[in-house]
Amino acid sequence: MTRAYLERISRVEPEVRAIITVTDELALKRAQKADKLIASGGDAGPLIGIPVLIKDVMCTKGVRTTCGSKMLENFVPIYDATVVEKLNDSGAVLLGKANMDEFAMGSSTENSSLFPTHNPWDLSRVPGGSSGGSAAAVAAGETVYALGSDTGGSIRQPAGFCSVVGLKPTYGLVSRYGLVAFASSLDQIGPLTQDVIDCALVMNAIAGYDRRDATSVPYDTPDYTRSLVADIKGLRLGIPREYFVVGMPAGVARAMKTAISKLEELGAEVDWEVSLPHTPCALAVYYIIAPSEASANLARYDGVKYGFSYQAESMWEAMEKTRESGFGAEVKRRIMLGTYALSAGYYDAYYLKAQKVRTLIRREFGRAFEKYDALITPTSPTVPFKVGEKVDDPLQMYSSDVCTMPVNIAGLPAISIPAGFVDGLPVGLQIIGKPFSEETILKIAYAYEQATGWHKRKPNI
Amino acid sequence: MNFETIIGLEVHAQLLTKSKMFCRCRADYASAPPNTHVCPVCLGMPGVLPVINRQAVEYTIMTALALNCIIPEYAKFDRKNYPYPDLVKGYQISQYDTPFGRDGWLTIEINGTKKKMGITRVHLEEDVAKLLHRKSADGEVYSLVDVNRSGVPLMEIVGEPDLRSSEEARQYLVKLRTILQYLGVSTGNMEEGSFRCDANISIRPEDNPESMAKVEVKNMNSFKAVYQAMDYEAKRQRQAVAEGWKLVQETRGWVEEQGKTVAQRSKEYAHDYRYFPEPDLPPLTVGREWVAEIKARLPELPEDRRDRFVAEYGLPLYDASLLTGSRTMADYFEECTQTGAYWKLPPDTAAKEVSNWLLGEASRIMNASGIDVSQFRQKINPGELSGLILSAHGVINTATAKSVLGEMFHTGKEAGEIIVRRGLSQISDTRQLEEVVIEVINSNAQPVADFKSGKETALKFLVGQVMKATRGQANPALANEILKKRLTEG
Secondary structure (H helix, E strand, C coil): CCCHHHHHHHHHHHHHHHHHEHHHHHHHHHHHHHHHHHHCCCCCCCCCCEECCCCCEECCCCEEECCCCCCHHHCCCCCCCCCHHHHHHHHCCCEEEEEHHHHHCCCCCCCCCCCCCCCEECECCCCCCCCCHHHHHCCCCCCCCCCCCCCCCCCHHHHHCCCCCCECCCCCCCCCCCCCHHHHHHEEEEEECCCHHHHHHHHHHHECCCCCCCCCCCCCCHCCCCCCCCCCCCCCEEEEHHHCCCCCCCCHHHHHHHHHHHHHHHHEEEEEEECCCCCCCHHHHHHHHHHHHHHEEEEEEECCCCCCCCCCCCCHHHHHHHHHCCCCCCHHHHHHHHHHHCCCCCCCHHHHHHHHHHHHHHHHHHHHHCCCCEEEECCCCCCCCCCCCCCCHHHHHHHHHCCHHHHHCCCCCEEEEEEEEEEEEEEEEEECCCCCCHHHHHHHHHHHHHHCHHHHHCCCC | CCCCEEEEEEEEEECCECCCCCCCCCCCCCCCCCCCCCHHHCCCCCCCCCCCHHHHCCCCCCCHHHHEEEECCCCCCEEECCCCCCCCCCCCEECCCCCEEEEEEEEECCCCCEEEEEEEEEEECCCCCEEEEECCCCEEEEEEEEHHCCEEEEEEECCCCCCCCCHHHHHHHHHHHHHHHHHCHHHHHCCCCCCEEEEEEEEEEEECCCCCCCCEEEEEHHHHHHHHHHHHHHHHHHHHHCCCCCCEEEEEEEEECEEEEEEEECCCCCCCCEEEEEECCCCCCCHHHHHHHHHCCCCCCHHHHHHHHHHCCCCCCHHHHCCCCCCHHHHHHHHHCCHHHHCCCCCCCCCHHHHHHHHHHHHHHHHHCCCCHHHHHHHHHHHHHHHHHHHHCCCCCCCHHHHHHHHHHHHCCCCHHHHHHHCCCEEECCCHHHHHHHHHHCCCHHHHHHHHHCCCCHHHHHHHHHHHCCCEEECCCHHHHHHHHHHHHH
């Protein structure tokens, strides 16, 4: 099985370019070990021997972890992230490390300082980002599943763009230990899979409290596969109108209506007229909080201890030049944004205010969840855009995540599932739940998936 | 014009926890080879997360309680951002506006008057790595980084600008260190850098409520250095003003060898630490039951112990203050009182005698050899010292006992052994002493005549001669008695 996937990788990778490092030797070794264990009748869980691709932002001991950055192009971690440990323990076979926007900053994987990834459904288009490599690889059949990370939509948006399933768990459900931090209060690790069952299986393996992550929640995780019952009768679903933004292509809006009607057909009680008026603030809040945290998180890359190091006469020059030439344009832009927002005299107006609005957004969701079991929205306002189309317009690029960012700001779980195609390009449906209601959104996703079968469609590549 | 000196001290104390502030590495790195007490977390590797050391938080709250602070219910950690190669993450996890303790005080005594010195805040943070500057054979200057110290819990105690002299600064610092040592939260060792002090000092014209520009003084590595630097700086600022200079707010470093402060090169970066709440650590609720429980566990503090020493042992306040000035000294004293030898001493004077020995000869030995009580204790334990004190009652005289103590210290042998080997037992045998007395009378005709003509002081001289003839072994009281008898009878 591993060999088959490695062959598939070497066949499609020249066109898709989803993978930064292929760990073929290691993968075959692990696969053999898994075979032996299965043959000996050992305790083999559902993930044993199954190939996985991990976004290159999670530390893998002895396997280079670049974060899509020149800064860490040759960085080899000395420890495994908790999720990597957990997958190793469940016998997973690591195929390699997936491409991404540099330090997970971006929505198209064009910000990778190594190379851009292409959308398997249309190679002239982007796969979304920042977990674009993970999503494209799952869509192109280069791996059974992948892990991604989601700070403002980085799992769900590429999942939508590539027509795969992507779940961002509740903040604190999956340990962040070993996930190279972008914005600590927003980052979460989650699975990208071909269908909802796989999603539940992977969640079973990676979710749970970790004493090494003080923000992980002591929560008794259930068996997520038990919620996969295609029965959503009586579930109350809200459709917040603010997510159907101005300028949304008619095709996408139509696909959404069709998808929601399907849920109604399946017995859910749908309220089409929900309003979450603070939604438009989410983008502004996000672009204060995320860069602020990032400006500190990325301060450690100074060329002194590891990674890229510029050789210069003086210490200060070396540190400055390391950062100047080691980071790409988008990363530098966000470090500057964050540094500015935290500066003396600006802190109250930006960071503090953003935190207050964050509380408002959280409360607004809280009130909505008193009435609804889940909220249904599009994953993105558009279908995948062309490579190069938005690289010179950061604001356009940022607004690609308007539907996903509010979820991170409130720390909620949300899943993106395939919901059809517009002119042959994928559209994603986002299901947002209250904290720790992964079972509910998985159930809705499963019911929809079983009723539509969009997940069975594969790109011609 | 007359000026008042205004000083506020900022103290950093490393906490005596087993593990570091945010990881499980051992915090005690004193004897460890460089970069051996490290892990991904304290190395600041990508992807790592901090986990709060509960013991460090308890020690900080304990200290804050001992310093009469308010313990707020809400506390959080913040990131303090600045670039430097000894700061592995590019930010230090500290506490900005929610310290564990605030608005406390400690008391010092100046010329017999108690003064309350304000404590602004007590907060917790992590220490940084250590830079070792080197020069290669061909003259190239470079630096090495030792990460062992990175992440060691560091408690900061910020004092109010309530100190008015270098002596007050010294006393404040000594008192603070004593408290930390009593609590057992820090070694308080300044020379080793586990107890560090920076000072803010300014002068204020008598007729003006506003003080002049504040100067921050760094690089003071001993109590003496703090005293001298404050003294120097107070004079320098007055002189500068007298000469018509305008004082500027600046950072100055104390240069021990030259006995002066010098302006430090202004930093490359203006300081804006861009503090913001540490998102990797949820805020803490400091439960009232927890605080009460910590409070209940507080050990006896220096002043309480001093008062108890007066009440329980009948010691003079002066002795009690000195003995309780360090926890190890006070412990040593109390251990002496629990030995068998102590109970054989005259009950009325026993405590005072032990005190005299500790504050006298024992302290002299410690000072002369530059060691502290715990090191002294390794050579002479309380049982051995008490034994010696008992010997000084009859077996040997006081002067001999002092010399025996010196030998005990240098050889590690017990008092009894030394006394026997050196044949030091006092001559209390009347017949033996009479022979010596006769000899002394015969060979000192003039003093004998003096005494007989009523000069009492001559007797002292003659006793001295008896002591000399016996190489100090004569029991002086007995010698005195025999001499008097012979002279008045004969």
